[in-house]
Amino acid sequence: MADTTASPSPRYGVVPPAERGSTSGLRFLQAMLAGQLPAPPITEIMAITLESAREGAVVMHGAPQREHLNPLGSVHGGYACTLLDSVMGCAVHSTLAAGEGYTTIELKVNLTRTILPGMRVRGVGTILNRGRQLATAEGRIFAEDGKLLAHAVTTCLIFPIEQTRAAA
Numbered sequence: 164m165a166d167t168t169a170s171p172s173p174r175y176g177v178v179p180p181a182e183r184g185s186t187s188g189l190r191f192l193q194a195m196l197a198g199q200l201p202a203p204p205i206t207e208i209m210a211i212t213l214e215s216a217r218e219g220a221v222v223m224h225g226a227p228q229r230e231h232l233n234p235l236g237s238v239h240g241g242y243a244c245t246l247l248d249s250v251m252g253c254a255v256h257s258t259l260a261a262g263e264g265y266t267t268i269e270l271k272v273n274l275t276r277t278i279l280p281g282m283r284v285r286g287v288g289t290i291l292n293r294g295r296q297l298a299t300a301e302g303r304i305f306a307e308d309g310k311l312l313a314h315a316v317t318t319c320l321i322f323p324i325e326q327t328r329a330a331a
Contacts, residue, residue: 176201184324188259192216209245211286213253219290221253225304228280238278243304247272247315250288251300255319258293264324265298272315276306283307296321 178200183191194200195213202213209231214222225246233239248270255265278284284304291299298321304313 175204175207184262187261188256189218192257216257218257221250221288223250223286225284240274243274243313244272246286247302250286251302251317254288254290254300255298262324263321265319265321267317268320269318274313276312278312
């Protein structure tokens with residue numbers, strides 16, 4: 164049972180590799196949702212929030228702002244790519260056993276409608292196939308009215324977390 168007297172985790176940060184590898188991917192994501200672990204710093208920069216996680220499926224919300232604009236005044240395509248990579252990667256993450264890590268090795272994105280600053284968007288990632296070393300997932304971004312804004316597929320490499328090096 165968790166120690167209720169411990170101070171809360173910082174809102175954004177990076178969890179040390181030993182701690183990341185000590186629990187299943189789904190429990191890790193659920194601890195982030197509960198505020199027991201910090202959200203990754205990229206989510207602050209990109210205005211993305213994890214909403215839900217279950218095995219094989221993740222939902223995140225985004226609120227792109229002025230900082231995410233391209234020269235034409237619409238939200239840069241990299242914003243959609245980041246949200247899609249996040250929901251698909253976390254869908255894979257939700258299937259990891261303790262001691263496993265993953266990384267994206269391929270990402271294919273289709274941008275179907277313009278995303279404008281101030282829009283509230285919802286990213287949904289679902290696992291397509293989970294093997295021993297490779298996993299595939301799909302992601303979709305929807306506007307508040309349900310219109311599809313972008314969709315993607317990814318392939319992720321799964322590996323023992325002991326093979327990773329601690330971030331500097």
